[in-house]
Amino acid sequence: MEMTTDMTERPGSDNASWERNRLREEVLDDIDEEIELELDDARLGSDKDNGTPDFRRAYFRELLSLQGELVKLQDWVKETGHRVVVICEGRDAAGKGGVIKRITQRLNPRICRVAALPAPNDRERTQWYFQRYVSHLPAAGEIVLFDRSWYNRAGVERVMNFCTDDEYEEFFRSVPEFERMLVRSGIQIIKYWFSISDDEQELRFRARMEDPLKQWKLSPMDLESRRRWESYTLAKEIMLERSNIDEAPWWIVPADDKKKARLNCISHLLSQVPYHDVSKPEVRLPERVYSPDYIRQPVPDSMIVPQKY
Template identity: 90%
Template structure:
């Protein structure tokens, strides 16, 4: 692979670091967009992708709400697995999927490292309790594929356990599908240079430093080992009942839109008719007296 000259590389890194900061700002803007509707496709500057991004994100999130209603109405059970290297953008996609959905219907499973008791259980056991019931969506922010990735690369499992995983995982997933659970598996793909840039951006941002664990830093050193582990995983666990889908994720915003759009295309949802919501009249009682709130209970108006 051809490398840029040092000066050009430094300039490019500064540009990308600025984009990282803008992306963080955009995340906050997204939360304020409920009452904002951007222009139509015709009056949108095609060069201004951020405007396109916000408009499309709102549209796709509207479709996710329809999907949620359909899942609840039909009792569908959906599992979405999000895998990828550290800093690949899995959490960002999951955040945009769940941002406007009911957490009682759509929830995230992000399991920590297994404890001593869990290490003695059947490997899949701790994941089973997080599977969806009827009318639920579960997004796994990393999943049972930890064994094929981090556990393999960091020597947290034996060769026998690793091979047993690949013997078991196709049958485990086929069993879930036969029981009525739909499984959609995504691998978020970023380049070597992009991961390095995102790690450096986290190192320089006090609000993001918590995202960098010693394990993340070690994964950077073992890039090639992770690549091999990923290639083996995709080859040995890509089954017809639950295939892998690769999301190009160097561009975060495009990855989010593309992944959500693809997810919607994989579920045969329909818009559910809902009864009209009518706000009831407020009841006024002539003998009702509102009690004063003590001043020392009021949050100070600093702003």
């Protein structure tokens, strides 16, 4: 599918106009996130005059189609007991959370869940490095998406000097064997790096600064990471080189265009798992049981939520 709008190229002349347009796109993207929660195939198919630009209509249609396939994948994982780990890494504001949201949006949280671990506490810092991640690994019939993962050591911890050189080197000695061990135990590992340009990250940070609903996403660590762009680039290059193994290779998602990144990542994820349709018994709604002795009690007005809308 070709998307008909691309605003990721900065024109050579009017930078102020380009930035205004991109900031507007950021606002519209936030609106789209809410629209996506309400759209369904019927509405999309019948409401042809809803004012949605062609590229957005195409995006929604493709997203809904891919999410339908994700439901089939979920059913297959549950039926077969397959175990999947999806690792999502990338710079701050690269769009990892947006992709994860679209993957999980229509799935059963008991089958597909997200692991987004905070910074380790004092006790966890004294444990085997991978220990706190192990408890989040999937059981049979589960999918776990790591919104950042054990690769924190190769990225933020290295750049911000939160680990020693010895700990850093030990990580790269251990991580290939750790992942091979997981694969041998039957866990499929799929690793994504979301790649954005210097200009795009700056614009997304500025958009967060101006949006009171998204300012919470901009932490002091994010601001410091912006200053250390080149250090993060070097750390990323070393990470990809030293942890790209046949059993769990890295995949790069170009992410300057959020919508394309979401569709491309979901489509690729589906291609990595050998799922197929799972036959399910026909669902029948049982007859409602009525009891002649039952009298429904009135609810006190004081308990009713005020009807402001």
